[in-house]
Amino acid sequence: MQAQAGIPVRRETAGEWVRRRLSSETVLFYVFVSPWIIGFLVFTAGPMLASLYLSLTEYKMVTPPRFIGLGNYELMLKNDLLFWKSLSVTFTYAIFHIPLALAIALGAALLLNQRLGGMPYFRTIFFLPVVLPAAASSILWWYMFNKDYGLINRGLELFGIEGPAWLALSDTALWAIIIMGFWTFGYAMVIFLAGLQAVPAVLYEAAEIDGGGRWARFRHVTLPMISPVLFFNLIMGTIATFQVFTQAFIMTNGGPANATLFYALYLYNNAFTYLKMGYASALAWALFVIIVVLTTINFTVGRRWVHYGN
């Protein structure tokens, strides 16, 4: 056949193979994504490994890091009461904030999803606090919770209740921050609303024909259909809880008596107040492990209740 065609077919040389592989599209792809690859190596992957190494050292910036093995982790788990305190503060916040905020967000989304006039205006008002700078919102809520002049206590006075000095008491300070957190439910609400609008009307009609009441329709149509967005909000809410920083930094700086020492704040204090970069790196990796575990639990449990349609 080769002779017939008169064209000598020879095997590709290794050099040619490489050149062909590197030809236009592959090379172009890597040229296009190179900014991200470089950024990922310099600002994400490299620093992750570096912080893993630093977490095994004592490093106070002035002298080079000194390798101490698992010393930081041992200290953290055995002798650092503030580590446990910051975990309990963060988890308490999560346990009260996440379910209630999701419930409010879903409730508001259900109300907004009706075919009634004026809904965009309500949506705007509910969503507005989400876009405001956390530092400014924190100053506002610091004032809201002021014992004598804050709006919260003045509102309670109307019912004859004398409000506490919210942010100055270790019993109430965390509650103040939890209450403030509900102000930004609009983020989850917008996602729920999009999820609700994507539920095919046919399903509701079918349920109605089958004699399903409002609750049955919610339970057996709405809830399964929006379970993916509920799941998304749950994951994002969990991760966001561990980033709570600005409110605590501005309103209470972790006090009183560490009652609002959120994990992110404790990590910041170690890194940038006490300059314990090694220990702070260990705290960061502990946080990473906690988030991975929580996300895995969410995904495992989620497989049971999250319904992905086609």
Add this chain to the structure above:
Amino acid sequence: MLQETASRAPYVAARPASQRRARVRLARNALSYAILGLLSCVMALPLFWMLSTSLKTYRNVYAFPPQWIPNPVAWENYAEALSVVPFPLYFRNTMLIAVLVMAGNLVTCAVVAYGFARLNAPGKNLLFSILLSTMMLPGQVTLIPVYILFQRLGWVNTFAPLIVPSWFAHSAFSIFLFRQFFMSIPHELTDAAKIDGANHFVILSRIIVPLSKPVVATLGVFTFMGVWNDFFHPLIYLQDQSKFTLALGLLSLISAAREAGAGGEAWNLLMAGSAMVIAPMVVVFFFAQRYFIEGITLTGLKG
């Protein structure tokens, strides 16, 4: 419940049933509006209270019962806030950072997203799943080495640590959103240009980007909001008060308000300053609300 009985007995007394149904619907709508109205008040009240306090005299801040409409109106609080904290300077700093971050983020993320959307290569799927997983990575894990890196480079107390990462396609969210949009653009639109010999950079800049205005707007407002509202990064990287951004400048405002308040905080001053930092964001939100909502919706439904 009433609906249920009505639909089960369609032959009996059809008219009263439909009237009853209409009445139930009316009651339900009224209840919906009542709840929404109440919730709106609760949500808006803090902002109204902020505005009201920012215009009160020192004496009236402590008045009892509280004044809702300040009388007299103390516009001078805003002048005083401006005199104790250099907000115009902080505004310029914030805008400079915001413009450079927006440019870097939009340009580099669009280029990277084009690669993921329109080009094929071995390893692409792996890279894309790594990219997506970085969205869930808590910032603290990379924080300290990145800080040390910038410190070694002598960049602490400059704007560089706040700007440079955005020029390396640092936002997985932006890349993801761009990619989703680019993939939805029909190939027919770019095939003709390809036949004419246009290379991929030309296709991206002349055809794809002009078609992607909505996603550019969405990411533009999100990036702007991210810079405007960022408190943490300016806090760790900026030291001179003259370099502060608006969000960080609120710290200067707090200490100024402590001095002015003699023993307590001068709340009217704090509210005036905070209102000035919030106001531009509120304006951006009202003009670009659609883009905020779309951006969040897209990540929520496809993420």
